[in-house]
Amino acid sequence: MDWDQFDLNPRTVAALKKADIKSVKEILNLSGADLQRLMKLSSADIQCLLKTVSRTLRRNSVVTALQLYQDKDHLTSQSQKLSLGCSVLDNLLKGGIPLVGITELAGESSAGKTQISLQLCLCVQYPYKYGGLESGAVYICTEDAFPSKRLQQLIGQQHKLRADVPAEIIQKIKFGNSIFVEHAADLDTFHKCITTRLSLLLARGMVRLVVIDSIAALFRCEFGASESVTKARYLQTFGAQLHSLSARFRTPIMCINQVWHQNCCLFCRGHLINGWRVMVHSLVVGNRVAPALGITWANQLLMRLMASRISLPGQASGVASHCTGSVRTLRVVFAPHLPPSSCYYTVQLEGVKGIK
Amino acid sequence: MQREVGSLPLAPALRARLAAAGFQTAQELLETGPCGLSKEIGISKEEALEALQVVRQECHGDAARTAGGSGTARKFTALELLEEEQAQGFIITFCSALDNILGGGVQLTKITEVCGAPGVGKTQLCMQLAVDVQIPECFGGVAGEAVFIDTEGSFMVDRVVDIAAACVEHCQLIAEAQQEADHLKALETFSLESILSHIYYFRCRDYIELLAQVYLLPEFLSEHSKVRLVVIDGIAFPFRHDFEDLSLRTRLLNGLAQQLIIIANDHKAAVVLTNQMTTRIGQSQSTLVPALGESWGHAATVRLIFHWDNSQRLATLYKSPSQREATVPYHVTPHGFRDVQPPAVTQNAEGTEMNPRKRPRREEEKQ
Numbered sequence: 001m002d003w004d005q006f007d008l009n010p011r012t013v014a015a016l017k018k019a020d021i022k023s024v025k026e027i028l029n030l031s032g033a034d035l036q037r038l039m040k041l042s043s044a045d046i047q048c049l050l051k052t053v054s055r056t057l058r059r060n061s062v063v064t065a066l067q068l069y070q071d072k073d074h075l076t077s078q079s080q081k082l083s084l085g086c087s088v089l090d091n092l093l094k095g096g097i098p099l100v101g102i103t104e105l106a107g108e109s110s111a112g113k114t115q116i117s118l119q120l121c122l123c124v125q126y127p128y129k130y131g132g133l134e135s136g137a138v139y140i141c142t143e144d145a146f147p148s149k150r151l152q153q154l155i156g157q158q159h160k161l162r163a164d165v166p167a168e169i170i171q172k173i174k175f176g177n178s179i180f181v182e183h184a185a186d187l188d189t190f191h192k193c194i195t196t197r198l199s200l201l202l203a204r205g206m207v208r209l210v211v212i213d214s215i216a217a218l219f220r221c222e223f224g225a226s227e228s229v230t231k232a233r234y235l236q237t238f239g240a241q242l243h244s245l246s247a248r249f250r251t252p253i254m255c256i257n258q259v260w261h262q263n264c265c266l267f268c269r270g271h272l273i274n275g276w277r278v279m280v281h282s283l284v285v286g287n288r289v290a291p292a293l294g295i296t297w298a299n300q301l302l303m304r305l306m307a308s309r310i311s312l313p314g315q316a317s318g319v320a321s322h323c324t325g326s327v328r329t330l331r332v333v334f335a336p337h338l339p340p341s342s343c344y345y346t347v348q349l350e351g352v353k354g355i356k
Numbered sequence: 357m358q359r360e361v362g363s364l365p366l367a368p369a370l371r372a373r374l375a376a377a378g379f380q381t382a383q384e385l386l387e388t389g390p391c392g393l394s395k396e397i398g399i400s401k402e403e404a405l406e407a408l409q410v411v412r413q414e415c416h417g418d419a420a421r422t423a424g425g426s427g428t429a430r431k432f433t434a435l436e437l438l439e440e441e442q443a444q445g446f447i448i449t450f451c452s453a454l455d456n457i458l459g460g461g462v463q464l465t466k467i468t469e470v471c472g473a474p475g476v477g478k479t480q481l482c483m484q485l486a487v488d489v490q491i492p493e494c495f496g497g498v499a500g501e502a503v504f505i506d507t508e509g510s511f512m513v514d515r516v517v518d519i520a521a522a523c524v525e526h527c528q529l530i531a532e533a534q535q536e537a538d539h540l541k542a543l544e545t546f547s548l549e550s551i552l553s554h555i556y557y558f559r560c561r562d563y564i565e566l567l568a569q570v571y572l573l574p575e576f577l578s579e580h581s582k583v584r585l586v587v588i589d590g591i592a593f594p595f596r597h598d599f600e601d602l603s604l605r606t607r608l609l610n611g612l613a614q615q616l617i618i619i620a621n622d623h624k625a626a627v628v629l630t631n632q633m634t635t636r637i638g639q640s641q642s643t644l645v646p647a648l649g650e651s652w653g654h655a656a657t658v659r660l661i662f663h664w665d666n667s668q669r670l671a672t673l674y675k676s677p678s679q680r681e682a683t684v685p686y687h688v689t690p691h692g693f694r695d696v697q698p699p700a701v702t703q704n705a706e707g708t709e710m711n712p713r714k715r716p717r718r719e720e721e722k723q
Binding site: 024025028029031032034036037040041042043044050051053054055057058061062063064065066068069078079094098100101228233236237239240243244247294295296298299301302304333334335336337339 | 474475479486504509512514517549551554556559562575592596597608633634637688
């Protein structure tokens with residue numbers, strides 16, 4: 001690090017070189033008192049040093065909320081979201097999936113989580129005008145094989161699902177070419193995948209959506225009761241890495257999670273069975289099921305959605321009559337910009353469609 | 357001039373040498389002069405000259421700093437402190453139950469920490485406070501501006517717009533009901549755009565950026581002297597991964613806490629931090645506790661814990677130097693942070709004064 005280019009007192013520069021400090025990060029990692037001892041400078045000099053290096057790191061970083069609100073540029077605007085391909089579902093989410101942050105979709109098996117994710121992988125490829133991001137998707141499978149037959153079915157039926165988009169535009173998009181499927185059945189492979197493969201694809205602008213199906217499967221068997229600390233550390237590291245990728249490339253990360261029944265934890269209160277059943281006391285309220293992986297994972301999320309086959313009480317009897325297949329519920333559990341709300345949907349041949 | 361050598365802002369090694377050579381006060385140093393000093397303690401003439409310049413500046417500064425200002429050692433009587441504290445403003449939360457248990461609202465010059473599980477409403481409270489700090493004085497607010505430091509990316513401006521619009525509407529209703537000139541005048545400048553333009557938003561992606569931002573805050577607050585609220589949402593997220601050395605983390609957090617205390621005091625601002633919860637696995641059960649460890653618990657003056665009881669959200673005042681521990685329910689509505697039921701409508705504002713420390717509030721409670 002060339003300290004001479006900073007706006008610093010020559011004495012400070014000499015002390016930095018003598019103490020062999022090589023980066024701004026090293027300076028900020030030390031407290032004021034530590035720096036004084038290390039560099040043998042007065043506290044005024046140290047304050048000046050800290051302010052100068054902080055300034056280089058945080059130049060022009062302030063923006064007012066008004067500027068955020070008025071920014072309509074699709075490259076930076078907060079109001080830009082990734083559409084789900086159905087107006088009812090988009091309305092529930094006030095536009096769609098936010099572009100920066102980890103969104104979780106939890107639910108029992110066959111609730112429709114994979115269906116929704118596949119739909120998103122196709123939606124992301126549409127132009128900005130139609131709610132997409134004009135780019136591809138990465139689909140990371142951690143347990144089952146990738147459902148390629150179903151994907152082909154969905155691709156064939158896009159014109160039916162997306163009646164709002166002109167047919168020429170749909171025909172031009174080569175859906176299958178832009179979906180990159182990765183398999184990662186254990187933690188090390190997963191770690192390698194997100195640190196190398198994913199960053200590469202994102203840096204080249206080839207993808208603007210990451211789907212992880214599912215995050216819970218990675219932690220199912222590997223951790224015993226005594227390893228909850230290690231497990232928490234993995235979860236936090238993955239969460240931080242995904243979060244940082246999402247922020248850097250303005251790419252939504254969709255994590256699919258499984259659920260376990262809350263009454264079971266009454267039996268394992270004294271001991272942790274299957275390591276991954278960490279206590280979640282006040283996490284999901286009033287429900288029999290709760291998303292897996294506990295509060296450590298929930299702390300990494302921006303938004304949590306729950307998909308279930310059981311419809312909410314008070315469902316009108318007329319709702320199910322005209323739909324083939326069972327009615328499911330998509331519920332917003334928490335999100336900073338959405339109230340707790342839900343809507344119904346079904347899984348049709350052409351994809352997932354909400355019911356008004 | 358009688359300032360002790362040990363309290364001067366010189367390098368520690370230099371101070372040690374001066375003490376060993378027998379110098380005790382600044383006066384003695386200045387009388388010796390640079391040549392004498394360099395001979396006595398064995399440093400170069402340039403260093404001695406510089407040291408004396410620093411000493412001279414300090415002494416001048418001391419003489420000038422007799423009344424107030426951001427000096428290092430002011431003296432106050434306890435009565436003066438009490439009066440100053442009672443004159444201190446509060447930032448209301450719009451949930452009167454929560455304001456009551458806090459003694460009026462979020463207090464200026466103090467650090468308030470809000471802990472809770474994801475989704476319980478911490479960010480909602482922060483956004484509400486960033487709007488409420490701007491309420492004009494005639495409506496019972498502190499007419500300040502807000503700094504919002506976001507480490508998680510959960511600041512959604514559309515939500516802030518909803519909260520701000522509801523707040524403006526609330527004030528408009530009061531103005532219509534009371535028809536006073538200063539209310540109407542204040543409303544001319546209290547609009548959605550003005551509220552949004554006075555929330556200064558910083559996005560910090562890791563703990564280094566957060567530390568750098570906090571080092572730059574005093575300067576920013578000096579330039580924007582109307583800022584009365586600094587929110588850091590959340591403080592735990594950047595510090596909970598990446599740290600092999602937990603003692604380094606504790607040192608950095610302590611330094612951060614100290615700087616925030618200085619900022620809160622010097623600029624008469626309220627500092628609000630949000631923290632995560634973590635599971636502490638005990639002998640026979642596990643409990644949820646605030647993250648970042650025991651030593652972080654000392655950083656905040658006031659600690660609130662948000663939690664669920666079935667589907668009701670509750671706020672518990674867990675730590676406060678002046679208020680009793682208490683738990684109240686609250687709601688997060690499309691308009692923002694609110695009470696659970698409409699409180700009893702009061703005809704006479706004076707009559708509701710159960711807490712003598714509370715500033716008299718002239719606004720009606722209206723849901």
